[in-house]
Amino acid sequence: MSVMYNRVALIGLGLIASSMFWAMKRRRVAGHVTGYARSAETRQTAREIGLCDSVAGSLEEAVKGADLVVLAVPVGAMAQVMAGIAPHLAPGATVIDVGSVKAAVIEAVMPHMPDNCHFVPCHPMAGTEHSGPESGFAELFDNRWCLIVPVQGARPEAVAKVARYWEALGSMTETMEVDHHDQVCAVVSHIPHLIAYTMVGVADDLGRVTDEEVIKFSATGFRDFTRIAASDPTMWRDVFLTNKDATLEILGRFTEELFALQRAIRKGDGDHLFDYFTRTREIRRGIIEAGQDTDAPDFGRISKG
Numbered sequence: 001m002s003v004m005y006n007r008v009a010l011i012g013l014g015l016i017a018s019s020m021f022w023a024m025k026r027r028r029v030a031g032h033v034t035g036y037a038r039s040a041e042t043r044q045t046a047r048e049i050g051l052c053d054s055v056a057g058s059l060e061e062a063v064k065g066a067d068l069v070v071l072a073v074p075v076g077a078m079a080q081v082m083a084g085i086a087p088h089l090a091p092g093a094t095v096i097d098v099g100s101v102k103a104a105v106i107e108a109v110m111p112h113m114p115d116n117c118h119f120v121p122c123h124p125m126a127g128t129e130h131s132g133p134e135s136g137f138a139e140l141f142d143n144r145w146c147l148i149v150p151v152q153g154a155r156p157e158a159v160a161k162v163a164r165y166w167e168a169l170g171s172m173t174e175t176m177e178v179d180h181h182d183q184v185c186a187v188v189s190h191i192p193h194l195i196a197y198t199m200v201g202v203a204d205d206l207g208r209v210t211d212e213e214v215i216k217f218s219a220t221g222f223r224d225f226t227r228i229a230a231s232d233p234t235m236w237r238d239v240f241l242t243n244k245d246a247t248l249e250i251l252g253r254f255t256e257e258l259f260a261l262q263r264a265i266r267k268g269d270g271d272h273l274f275d276y277f278t279r280t281r282e283i284r285r286g287i288i289e290a291g292q293d294t295d296a297p298d299f300g301r302i303s304k305g
Contacts, residue, residue: 001027001028001029001168002028002029003028003029003030003031004029004030004161004164004165004168005029005030005031005066005067005068005094005165006030006031006032006067007030007031007032007033007034007065007066007067007068008024008030008031008032008033008034008066008067008068008069008070009033009034009035009036009056009062009063009066009068009069009070010033010034010035010036010052010062010070010072011036011059011062011063011069011070011071011072011073011081011085012036012037012070012071012072012073013035013036013037013042013043013046013051013052013072013133014072014131014132014133014135014136014232015127015128015130015131015132015135015136015140016072016098016124016126016127016136016140017035017070017072017098017136018046018051018132018133018134018135018136019126019135019136019137019138019140019141020070020072020098020136020141020169021033021035021051021052021136022136022137022138023138023139023140023141023169023170024169025138026138027168027169027170029165029168029169030068032053032054033052033053033054034052034053034054034055034056034061034062034066035051035052035054035055035056035062036055036056036057036058036059036061036062037133042132042133043055043057045132045133045134046133049133049134051133051136059081059084059085059088060084060085060088062085063085063088063089063090063093064088064090065090066089066090066093067090067092067093067094068093068094068095068096068165069085069089069093069094069095069096070095070096070097070098071095071096071097071098071099071109072097072098074099074234074235074238075099075100075101075104075105075108075235075238075239075242076234076237076238076241076242077238078097078099078104078105078108078109079108079109079111079112082095082108082109082112082113083112086112086113086114089114089117091114091116091117092116092117092118093117093118094117094118094119094120094158094161094162095109095113095117095118095119095120096119096120096121096122096162097109097121097122098122098123098124099121099123100123100185100189100190100235100239100243101182101185101238101239101242101243102121102123102149102178102181102182103178103179103182103242103243104242104243105121105242106119106121106149106151106178109121110151118154118155118158119151119154120148120150120151120154120158120159120162121148121149121150121151121178122146122147122148122149122162122166123146123147123149123181123185124140124141124144124145124146124166124171125144125145125146125147125188125189126140126141126144126146126171127140128140131232131235139170141166141169141170141171142170142171143170143172144170144171144172145171145172145173145174146163146166146171146172146173146174147173147174147175147176147181148162148163148166148173148174148175148176149175149176149177149178149181150175159175163175179246182243182245182246183246183249183250185243185246186243186246186247186249186250187250190239190240190243190246190247190250191247191250191251191254193236193239194240194247194251195254197236260272261273261276264276
C-alpha cells in the first residue's frame with residue numbers, strides 16, 4: 001500500500017485515534033503520524049507505548065505541515081479545537097472528524113475552516129466500550145462501515161481520497177446526507193446506549209442486582225447492557241446534547257413500541273409478543289449475515305481484560 005498522506009495529525013488519542021494509528025502503520029498509508037492530547041498524562045502514555053511517530057506538546061506543533069488532520073475529540077470540544085488549529089493548518093490540508101453526530105460538528109467546525117483547506121466529516125461505525133490511548137488496535141475498522149458526510153461545496157477529489165483512506169484502514173465506506181446520518185445513528189447507536197444506561201441505572205436504583213449477582217450471572221442479557229453502559233461518559237453526554245432532535249424523535253418511537261409491549265404483557269397477548277420477537281430476531285440474524293457481528297456467545301468480541 002502506497003503512502004496516501006505524508007503527514008497525519010491525530011488530535012485526541014482515545015480508542016478511535018489510537019486504532020487509526022495502528023491501522024495506518026499496518027497498511028503503511030501515512031508517512032509520519034503526530035499525536036496530540038490535551039492531557040499531559042495521556043501524551044506521556046502515548047510516548048511510552050509507541051503510539052504515534054511523535055507526540056506534540058501543543059496543537060500548533062501537532063498540525064504543522066500536516067496534509068491530514070483528524071479531530072478525534074468529544075463533539076462538545078470540536079469548536080474550541082478547530083479554532084485553535086485553524087491558523088496553523090497547511091494550505092490544502094484536509095481535516096476530518098470521527099464524531100458520531102454530524103450536524104452539530106459541521107456547525108462547530110466550518111466557521112473556523114480556512115478557505116484553502118477541506119473539511120470532510122466522517123463517522124467510523126466501529127468501537128468498543130474501552131477508551132484511552134492503550135485501547136486501540138489495528139483491526140478495529142476491518143469490515144466495519146465508515147460514513148462520509150460531505151459538507152456543501154466540498155471538493156469531490158478531497159472526499160474521494162478520504163473514502164479511499166478509510167478503505168485502506170479496513171473500512172467499507174458510504175456517503176450520507178447529514179440529517180439522515182444523525183437520524184440513522186440515533187436508531188442504531190444513540191438510543192441503544194441511552195437504554196443501556198437507563199437499564200443499569202434502574203437496576204442500581206432498585207438495589208436488586210448486587211455486585212455478587214452481576215459477577216455470578218454475567219452471561220445473561222444484563223451483561224450486554226453493562227458493556228455499552230461502560231462507554232465514555234463525556235462522549236455520550238455530548239452526543240445526546242448535540243443530536244437532540246433525532247434522539248428525541250426516535251426515543252418517542254421507542255416509547256410507543258414499549259407501551260405496546262406493556263399492553264400485550266398485561267393482556268396476556270402471546271401472539272403479539274411472539275410475532276414481535278420473531279420479527280426482531282430476523283433483524284438480528286440479518287446483522288450477523290451482513291458480517292457486522294457473529295452468533296458467538298460473546299458476540300464475537302475479544303475481552304481486553
